[in-house]
Amino acid sequence: MEPEIENQIRRCPRLGSPVTLSYCMKCNENHRPCGKVIDCWWECFDIKSYLKKTLSAEDFQELVNQKPKDKVTSILELIEQAKNR
Ligand code: SF4
Helix, strand or coil: CCHHHHCCEEECCCCCCEEEHHHHCCCEHHHECCCCHHHHHCCCCCHHHHHHHHCCHHHHHHHHHCCCCCHHHHHHHHHHHHHHC
């Protein structure tokens, strides 16, 4: 990853605290990107081009095509991830 891009910071709507893009890129299970990474970062820079460059074609398509999860499902997943750390 490019340091000037990965060190960008924004407020995470899920955690309520600042996070770097590098966190968003690996905070899901198996160090995969957060499912909201496009929603959260598109206003800051061209996140889609960045993801295309960084991820495999398969992982990129999976991220772009995934359906939004409801809040309860997202919260339960976050709790599960926190338990596993
Ligand atoms: S992409 Fe995920 S981890 Fe990153 S700010 Fe958005 S909700 Fe938070």
